[in-house]
């Protein structure tokens with residue numbers, strides 16, 4: 001099997017590529033423009049790397065030649081970023097996705113698994129959120145993801161390209177970038193606590209999320225690549241539970257043996273209040289059940305950040321001491 005992972009140098013894409021590379025006989029290529037992805041995320045992986053932009057149709061067409069399955073992860077991820085620059089988010093996430101689909105169509109790729117987002121549901125009162133609910137996107141980011149979903153379904157209906165839409169709910173794990181101004185909440189908490197600063201919470205901290213360890217998302221992607229009745233489907237990928245930000249912070253601090261009071265800031269526009277997934281469709285169509293619990297995933301993640309950020313600060317100290 002020949003696989004292409006767009007956005008494969010990013011957080012989730014690198015975990016998918018790593019798992020695919022472990023499978024026997026798999027030929028894995030990553031296409032990434034390294035805008036938020038990092039070379040160190042894929043260091044040592046037996047994969048081919050193409051540095052290109054998904055908006056470059058010619059490059060994507062070349063990269064999809066002879067490919068059986070595309071895992072389309074490349075996107076500009078943050079809600080906040082999309083509010084600041086909606087045109088750019090649209091270009092990358094919506095037009096970029098259309099170009100990836102078109103390249104797949106031209107090359108008769110069998111299946112494309114699309115990384116969509118729980119943000120397409122918006123701020124509904126109904127919990128858990130299930131796939132039959134009408135979408136109600138609150139941000140340009142959510143709109144671009146919804147457009148990607150529509151294009152996916154359309155390419156399945158019009159051209160027979162098997163597309164599977166996975167709606168991820170707040171993914172976390174090793175390699176999630178803590179440095180970007182658009183970083184997600186878990187790496188931000190860890191970055192603050194390990195740097196001796198107060199973690200910041202937008203709003204009262206009682207908002208909830210269905211935090212999902214990255215290993216579970218990889219599992220769903222691998223299953224979606226071959227599942228018999230998955231083509232044309234939209235499928236939530238999550239744990240089916242929810243935790244408040246205050247509870248999350250408490251768990252992270254417990255793991256670190258710390259107790260630091262958070263700094264509360266004004267709520268951000270575009271953020272939803274509560275999020276929890278119904279995961280029955282994933283169970284039925286993909287045979288999915290979250291293998292890694294929130295608690296175990298968090299432990300693994302905290303250990304990784306302590307190790308990695310510790311190494312980075314030792315390297316910086318060494319550099320300073322040696323004057324290089």
Ligand SMILES: NC(=O)c1ccc[n+]([C@@H]2O[C@H](COP(=O)([O-])OP(=O)(O)OC[C@H]3O[C@@H](n4cnc5c(N)ncnc54)[C@H](O)[C@@H]3O)[C@@H](O)[C@H]2O)c1
Nearest residue numbers: 007009010011012033034035036037053054074075168171
């Ligand atoms: N992390 C989450 O909680 C979450 C939740 C829902 C959906 N998703 C979706 O999952 C996917 C992966 O997210 P992530 O958290 O790993 O983010 P990430 O930023 O770590 O990864 C995105 C990757 O895409 C690459 N990329 C961006 N624009 C590109 C372009 N124009 N051409 C080629 N490559 C480009 C980046 O360099 C990066 O490697 C995204 O599609 C995102 O919308 C993520």
